[in-house]
Amino acid sequence: MPAPRPLPPELAGRVFTRDEAMRAGITDAMLRGRRIVTEHEGVYRYASTTMTFALHVQAALAVAPPDAALSHLTALRWWGFELGPELPVHLATNTRHQRRRSGLVVHRYQGRLRPVLHRGVRTLGPKRTFVDVATVVSLGRLVEVGDWFVAQGLVDLVDLRSYVWESHLDGVRRARSAAVLVREGSASPRESQVRFLAVRAGLPEPELNVDIHDDAGRFLARGDLVYRRWKVLVEYDGWQHERDAVQRQRDHLRREALEAEGWRVIVVTVADLARPAYVAWRIDQALRARGYVGPGPRFAA
Numbered sequence: 001m002p003a004p005r006p007l008p009p010e011l012a013g014r015v016f017t018r019d020e021a022m023r024a025g026i027t028d029a030m031l032r033g034r035r036i037v038t039e040h041e042g043v044y045r046y047a048s049t050t051m052t053f054a055l056h057v058q059a060a061l062a063v064a065p066p067d068a069a070l071s072h073l074t075a076l077r078w079w080g081f082e083l084g085p086e087l088p089v090h091l092a093t094n095t096r097h098q099r100r101r102s103g104l105v106v107h108r109y110q111g112r113l114r115p116v117l118h119r120g121v122r123t124l125g126p127k128r129t130f131v132d133v134a135t136v137v138s139l140g141r142l143v144e145v146g147d148w149f150v151a152q153g154l155v156d157l158v159d160l161r162s163y164v165w166e167s168h169l170d171g172v173r174r175a176r177s178a179a180v181l182v183r184e185g186s187a188s189p190r191e192s193q194v195r196f197l198a199v200r201a202g203l204p205e206p207e208l209n210v211d212i213h214d215d216a217g218r219f220l221a222r223g224d225l226v227y228r229r230w231k232v233l234v235e236y237d238g239w240q241h242e243r244d245a246v247q248r249q250r251d252h253l254r255r256e257a258l259e260a261e262g263w264r265v266i267v268v269t270v271a272d273l274a275r276p277a278y279v280a281w282r283i284d285q286a287l288r289a290r291g292y293v294g295p296g297p298r299f300a301a
Contacts, residue, residue, distance in 0.1 A: 007035060007046060015045045015059045040101055053077060053086045057121060060104050065095035069115035069122040071107055072136065075129040078118060081148050081189075083133075083141065092124055092132075107132075126154040127163040130179075134171030139178055140196045144189040146182035157184055185209050190236045191224050194268050194279065198225070198234070201280035201297040203287070206234060214261045221254050230290035233258060234266045234283055264290065 008024040016024075021031060021044060030036060036044050039059040045051065051059075057078065061068060069075075071092035073084040088105045092113055098106045115122040124132065126149045134142050149155045160182065164175040181199065185208035186192045199205050206225035212233070213219055225234035255265050264286045272279050280297040 004033075004035070005030070012046055013049055015039055015043055015049075015055050015062065017062055018042050018044070040104070056086055056089055056103070060089035060091060061121070063101060063104070064091050064106070065093045065098060067095060067113070068093045068106070069113055069124050071124045071129070072105075072132045075124045076133055076145065078121060078123050079126060079129065079149075079154065080152065081145055083137065083145070127160055128169075130155070130160065131164060131167055131169045131171050131175045134173075134175040134178065139174060139181075140193060140200070142174060142178035143181045143196050144192040146178055147186035147192040148189055150182060150184055151186055157182060183208055187224065188236065188238070190238055190270070190273070193273060194234060194236050195225055197273075197276040198280055198283055201277075201284075202295050203280060203283055203297065204292070204294065212258065212263070220257050220261060220263075227287060227290075230287050230292055231261075231263045232266065232283070232286045232290055233263050234268060237267050237269050 007030075008026065011020065011024055011026075018031065021036075026036075031038075031044060035047050037047050037049075038044055039051075040063045043059050043062045045055070045059075049055070057070065057074065068091040070078050070090065072090035074090040076083055077086070087103045089103060090105050090107065092107045092109060092115075094109060094113065096108060098108070113124060114128070116125050117123070123129075130142070130146060130149060133145055137145070146155075146160065150157050150160070161179045164172055164179045167175070181196065183192075183195070186195070187209050191208070195206060195208070204227065206227050207223075208226075209222060209224060210226050210228075211219060212221050212223050212226065212228075221233075223233045224236055227233070258265055266282055266286055268279055277297065284292075284297050
């Protein structure tokens, strides 16, 4: 039995259309063979090609209307914030009639989409994506998204709030509630999550990522969530199992220096975030030990 004809190397590691396959010398019989996989009707890849998020996007756009742009969680991931699964791919279009396809959700709109070209792909902008994502994520997650967009310099906080206030898109009510809680200066989505759970529990809002000094003005540390009035510092620690001995020693000395100056340090880990009421209770207890007399958390520990 003769060996199969080699597949053209120029199509390896990517998705391609039938026309591209024909130009490269691939026959219809080869397209039906085991060495080639059909992603969508008329869109293929080699069986040896591992599908990535970018390839899923390219495959979806290959069968989408010409005006289609990435939207919702797909646009969010394309901007760099990974939330939710890679599939289905979400696209927005003004085209009315479009076939349903597995792994693809097409959102049809009448108004102008105003997409931008980001990393070579038509994508709805960050402000529009913020509102679209509001239809599928919780308020807390949406605050994390907003914090991240602002921290990355992709949107201006004032512009974001103006946009959601003027918008009439689906999801705008939740987007408006979230935009009020979005802040500049958050260093990570996890920090945003800790701040959100504290504020939603009715606790005072902390400063974000500010320098802490001793009474003589000497720098002690840069804190994640700082209650300066009560000398309480809340830190999110996402690396507790990955630091080397040198870094652990530095962290230990840093904490000792803070405590020597009267600071109370609360460390929150990813496991703690599964118990938000307990985290809020810990912060509340630390604040009360330093003189805070406001209302307690709105949910029990």
